[in-house]
Amino acid sequence: MKYNFKNCRVVINAGTEVLKIDGMGAPARETPAQEMAGVNIQRTYEDYSVFMANLDGVKVGDRVRVPGFKVPAAEIDGEEKLNFDEIEVAGEYATVYKIEGEQISLVFDRALFQSAIDRNDTGVWEDTQLAAYLRGAFLDALRKETSAADCGLLRKEELWGDNALPFFRNGRNRVCFDKDEDCSVWYWTETVEDASAAYFCNAYDYGYSDCYSASIADFYVRPRFIILKS
Numbered sequence: 001m002k003y004n005f006k007n008c009r010v011v012i013n014a015g016t017e018v019l020k021i022d023g024m025g026a027p028a029r030e031t032p033a034q035e036m037a038g039v040n041i042q043r044t045y046e047d048y049s050v051f052m053a054n055l056d057g058v059k060v061g062d063r064v065r066v067p068g069f070k071v072p073a074a075e076i077d078g079e080e081k082l083n084f085d086e087i088e089v090a091g092e093y094a095t096v097y098k099i100e101g102e103q104i105s106l107v108f109d110r111a112l113f114q115s116a117i118d119r120n121d122t123g124v125w126e127d128t129q130l131a132a133y134l135r136g137a138f139l140d141a142l143r144k145e146t147s148a149a150d151c152g153l154l155r156k157e158e159l160w161g162d163n164a165l166p167f168f169r170n171g172r173n174r175v176c177f178d179k180d181e182d183c184s185v186w187y188w189t190e191t192v193e194d195a196s197a198a199y200f201c202n203a204y205d206y207g208y209s210d211c212y213s214a215s216i217a218d219f220y221v222r223p224r225f226i227i228l229k230s
Contacts, residue, residue, distance in 0.1 A: 130221070154222070
């Protein structure tokens with residue numbers, strides 16, 4: 001019997017019966033089960049067009065590099081207006097966290113900017129200024145590069161509790177870093193904790209839940225978006 005090993009490293013442990021052979025070739029860009037920063041990534045797509053061409057084969061945990069896009073500055077009306085600076089999103093990854101029928105939901109791995117949710121004590125997510133921005137200027141810019149059909153934030157029930165999505169039952173997947181990845185950050189969710197006080201749930205830097213006033217501008221925004229298979 002002949003054996004032909006290429007690009008391999010052989011390690012023999014003296015005094016044992018162990019012969020270990022490791023492949024030394026360059027890792028494939030789009031192969032399963034890559035470990036990245038403690039998160040079990042099923043598959044990483046560096047080319048977004050390849051990801052889109054394989055939507056029927058996409059699984060929860062798959063990760064894709066999102067094409068760069070620029071969101072223009074925006075001002076959202078209200079009794080007190082909320083302003084958003086121009087942001088340029090480049091080289092960011094998003095991970096599939098849920099698949100339901102024809103809908104594939106992805107969330108950005110890192111926080112993209114800081115913002116209040118609302119300056120007008122609005123206790124309903126759909127009516128907040130941040131929701132209007134994500135559904136408007138942000139989605140318009142994202143859609144041009146990704147065909148995104150919807151945009152918003154994660155929800156409390158997806159992240160924590162008995163009905164949390166399987167992807168987020170791993171606490172590391174609830175933790176989010178800033179764009180420099182030098183620290184984990186607090187980020188908003190869509191879930192209202194107290195409508196009368198306009199308090200919204202947020203994930204803090206250890207991945208646990210808390211809640212604060214929607215007017216606080218120091219928290220980060222980690223957008224999620226939906227693409228359709230057809």
